[in-house]
Amino acid sequence: MTTATRVPRPRTADSGGTDLAIDEACRALHLPTIRARYDEIAARALKNRSSYKDFLADLLEAENADREERRKMRLVREANFPRPKRLEDFDYDANPNITPEQVATLAETDWVEAGQPLCLIGHSGTGKSHLLIGIGTAIAEAGMKVRYTTTANLVNELAEAADEKKLTRTIQRYGRVDLLCLDEFCYLDLDKAGAKLLFQVFTEREERGSIAIASNAPFSEWDQTFRDQRLCAAITDRITFKAHIIETGEDSYRFNQTQENR
Structure with missing residues (x-):
């Protein structure tokens, strides 16, 4: 017997409580990218029939990439350059x-x-x-x-x-x-x-x-x-x-x- 691939469940009309819980958790854990993009990434995972692990990996990769980009911007800002030059x-x-x-x-x-x-x-x-x-x-x-x-x-x-x-x-x-x-x-x-x-x-x-x-x-x-x-x-x-x-x-x-x- 084969096991069906588990995918993130679709949003339902009464998912407001779930959204609120995700929002509060992301705020407490300082995960602004996941907070902003989890709906988008969940919809993509559902469309692609991704596993829960793949869905989680996508969330964490998005957060990590944005965090690294923010770190770069912070280091450039703290360098105190008088004008942008690349x-x-x-x-x-x-x-x-x-x-x-x-x-x-x-x-x-x-x-x-x-x-x-x-x-x-x-x-x-x-x-x-x-x-x-x-x-x-x-x-x-x-x-x-x-x-x-x-x-x-x-x-x-x-x-x-x-x-x-x-x-x-x-x-x-x-x-x-x-x-x-x-x-x-x-x-x-x-x-x-x-x-x-x-x-x-x-x-x-x-x-x-x-x-x-x-x-x-x-x-x-x-x-x-x-x-x-x-x-x-x-x-x-x-x-x-x-x-x-x-x-x-x-x-x-x-x-x-x-x-x-x-």
Whole structure:
């Protein structure tokens, strides 16, 4: 004798109590996707004559997929990017100095897990910030903690924390993220106190947490930002050791676009 396949029972007119019980249970167990979609998934299971196990698996897969998507969105939001930029939107034809293969490697998490730095060096308008934000977004969506800030904002935050005697806590907070993205690196001259504060963040993360910087100054000009030669050498050493270095060139994409539009 064969056993008939069990399927979810069809909805009936008096199923309000069942719906209420499901709704309350989903709220208590924090299952918003199942709460929103169980009717739809039950109808599909009934149509496909799915077993109870298959129906349950579909419910749990839907909840898990949505939960992972919400986690990605939360990590990207917490990274504090100033604007959305994605690697798939980068125009490689406009900048032949950068190859898709290079960028694809950096979209993976291996280099971040190894605590390696990334240096994006080039003139303004050559795509440094786009790459910095796009790579940071890819790493966040892969499940890692990312934080974006400009170098000037970070130094100001550290200085305020030092005045309020919260410097150690602030440095530790920046030490806990998997990838620290520093934009506009070496754009402004730093006094010795500011450079020392920044150096403490680098020391906290050395060979343990990755730092990605975007700078319009070549390494030979970093001493104009970090006036103390020893401090400049120490910072350069930490940001370039085992680093991935991409030179984005000199031709401004924005300037060329403006010229073409004219």
